Amino acid sequence: MPVIDVWMQHPTLRHSNHEMFEPLRRWTGQGLLKEPLPVETTVAAMAAADVEIGLSAAWYGPQGPLISNDEVAEFVAQSDGRLRGVAGADLTRPVQAVRELRRAVEELGFVALRIVPWLWQLPPTDRLYYPLYAACVDLGIPFCTQVGHTGPLRPSETGRPIPYIDQVALDFPELNIVCGHIGYPWTTEMIAVADKHANVYIDTSAYTARRYPREMVDYLRGRGRRNVLFGTNYPMITPGQALEHLDALDLDEETTELFLCGNARRVFSL
Known part of the structure; x- marks a missing residue:
């Protein structure tokens, strides 16, 4: 069965070796990169787990891009069709951010926007996000963000589904x-927000299948089967690692297809 990975990134040295990821490197046993990771390595890791498409994201933070939109476009061009671009933007320059998002979508062919709130230490309800939300609606692309605690050494408050995601969904239905x-x-909160709003979805990135919280597995098996998408957070977790214990979730065939690729094709218009 084909797989779509909705949260991954092909890293730059600026991204992978940043000091804030030291706890993740310690946890996964990954050291500092000594040279840039070849795109071929990422494509091979995807192919080994039947990942047909990976949504490779840019990373923009207050100190500048850790992975720029143009770097992502280069990775996509080298991927033999396996990667699609997800844009980043500088929240502190909202007019330029909207222009850059439009360029990424209309000229580079990117399929979504991703902002990581803890990187900015600004919750998704901050006014600096709102021009980008309106632009996403106009462009017909999803907004991707992080929820839950942070592994990196940054505060976790910005990842609360309630009130932040709940309020954004109310303001931008x-x-x-x-x-x-x-x-x-806050998994139960996240499920409640996805139940409440038809436009809110959850992806499983940063977790292997055997580490999904029990309430998320129950939701995926039942009423949430059209609301949950597969993601890895590669290169922290490879697709093979993320999917290793998928059979233990005891998903039926329809739910497995929706989870691994069907929901992503619909939400991201792939």
């Missing part, structure tokens, strides 16, 4: 919002 990293330890 036409905006598809994809919430990465499950939302733990």
Whole structure:
């Protein structure tokens, strides 16, 4: 069965070796990169787990891009069709951010916007996000963000589904919002927000299948089967690692297809 990974990034040295990721490197046993990771390595890791498409994101923060939109476009061009671009933007320059998002979508062919709130230490309800939300609606693309605690050494408050995602969904009912990293330890809140709003989705990135919280597995098996998307957070977790214990979730065939690729094709218009 083909797989779509909705949360991954092909890293630059600026991104992978940043000091804030030291806890993740310690946890995963990954050291500092000594040279840039070849795109071929990422494509091979995807192919080994039947990942047909990976949504490779840019990373923009207050100190500038850790992975720029143009770098992502280069990675996409080298990927033999396996990667699609997800844009980043500088929240502190809202007019330029909207222009850059439009360029990324209309000229570079990107399929979504991703902002990581803890990187900015600004919750998704901050006014600096709102021009980008309106632009996403106009462009017909989803907004991707992080929910739950932070592994990196940054505060976790910005990852709370309630009140932040709940309020954004109320203010922008036409905006598809994809919430990465499950939302733990606020998983029940995240599920409640996805139940409440037709435009809110959850992705399982940063977790292997055997680490999904019990309430998320129950939701995926039942009423949430059209609301949950597969993601890895590669290169922290490879697709093979993320999917290793998928059979233990005891999903039926329809739910498996929706989870691994069907929901992503619909939400991201792939």
